[in-house]
Amino acid sequence: xxxxxxxxxxxxxxxxxxxxxxxxxxxxxxxxxxxxxxxxxxxxxxxxxxxxxxxxxxxxxxxxxxxxxxxxxxxxxxxxxxxxxxxxxxxxxxxxxxxxxxxxxxxxxxxxxxxxxxxxxxxxxxxxxxxxxxxxxxxxxxxxxxxxxxxxxxxxxxxxxxxxxxxxxxxxxxxxxxxxxxxxxxxxxxxxxxxxxxxxxxxxxxxxxxxxxxxxxxxxxxxxxxxxxxxxxxxxxxxxxxxxx
Numbered sequence: 001x002x003x004x005x006x007x008x009x010x011x012x013x014x015x016x017x018x019x020x021x022x023x024x025x026x027x028x029x030x031x032x033x034x035x036x037x038x039x040x041x042x043x044x045x046x047x048x049x050x051x052x053x054x055x056x057x058x059x060x061x062x063x064x065x066x067x068x069x070x071x072x073x074x075x076x077x078x079x080x081x082x083x084x085x086x087x088x089x090x091x092x093x094x095x096x097x098x099x100x101x102x103x104x105x106x107x108x109x110x111x112x113x114x115x116x117x118x119x120x121x122x123x124x125x126x127x128x129x130x131x132x133x134x135x136x137x138x139x140x141x142x143x144x145x146x147x148x149x150x151x152x153x154x155x156x157x158x159x160x161x162x163x164x165x166x167x168x169x170x171x172x173x174x175x176x177x178x179x180x181x182x183x184x185x186x187x188x189x190x191x192x193x194x195x196x197x198x199x200x201x202x203x204x205x206x207x208x209x210x211x212x213x214x215x216x217x218x219x220x221x222x223x224x225x226x227x228x229x230x231x232x233x234x235x236x237x238x239x240x241x242x243x244x245x
Contacts, residue, residue: 002158002236003124006030007038018158032083032157039083042126042159043105043208048075049199050101050130050147054189054214061217070190070198073143075130075153075212083157083238089222090133090149091245096222099130099215100173100181100230104192105159106209113200118193121205124159127230127238128212129173132219154230154240155210165234171216174229183216 002018008025016025023030023037030037052071053059059066081087089096107123130153137146166185173181190198195211222228224244231237 002160002164003042004032004156004158005040005042007040009036013040039157041080041082041155042157043123043155043210045077045080045105045209046206047077048079048128048153048210048212049205050075050212051190051195051214055183055187055216056189057183057187057217058215058219061219066189070195072199073147075148078150079148079153081151081154081240083154084240085151085154086241086243087131087151087154088243088245089131089151090145093133093135095134096242096244097132097134097219098173098175098180098222098228098230099132099219100171100183100232101128101130101212101215102165102169102171102185102232102235103128103155104196104211104213106205106211107207109204109206110196111200111204113196115193115197118196119162121196122162122192123207124161125165125232125235126155126159126210127157127232127235128210129154129228129230129238129240130212130215131222153212154228154238156238158236160235165232169233169235170231171233172229172231173218174231175220175222175226177227180220181216181218183218187216188213
C-alpha cells in the first residue's frame, strides 16, 4: 500500500491511498499532479536522522573509507520540502549537491530497539534528497549550514509500506532528465535494522521521524533552475526544482 499526505481543496490536511497516479480519500479522487491538491511531505518528523558514507562507492568518491559504525547527523523540520516544490538554495555557494536516499519513516515511539525487532517500528519508505551545501559542510563539524538549511530535505511523494520496496530496490537521481546516481538498497553498508538499533541506543525516535539511509556514488552540483528526480524502486519518484538567488 502507498499513502500520500496532502492538503485538499478546502485546505484540510488528509492522508489518502495512492494508486496509479491517483490519490483516493473518502469518496474523492485526485491526480497526484493536480492543481486541486498540495502534496505534502509524507510524514511530520520531529527530526530526520541522516547517515553519512553508508555506500562504499560514495565514500570512495570523497577519498574516504567506510566508517566502523554508522555516521549520524540530523536535519530539523525546517529542512522539509515536498514533491513539486521549488527549493531556494543558499546564495553565493560554489557547490550544493543532490544526494538520492531511501527514507525510512518510523511508526511508533521507540528506544533501544534490537535489530531483530527493528522492522516492527517501520511505517514505510519514501524518497529523500539530502541537499548538501559543500562550501560550509567542509568548514564545520556540526554541518548546520551544510545540511540543515531551509528546504534541505525534499521528501516524498508517497509513503510505501515495506512490502512494496524490494530488498535490492534501485536508488537513483536524474537532473534535467540525465541520470546522475544509480545505486541499490542492497549496497547499504549498514542495513536498516542495524541503523535503527544504533540510533535508538542513543535517542528516542518518535512517530513520523525519518531515517535517511545514505546515498550512492554520483553526487554532483546543482545549478539554478535544475529539475531533480529522486527515484526509489517500489516507492516512486520525488520531483522538485531548485532556485539559486
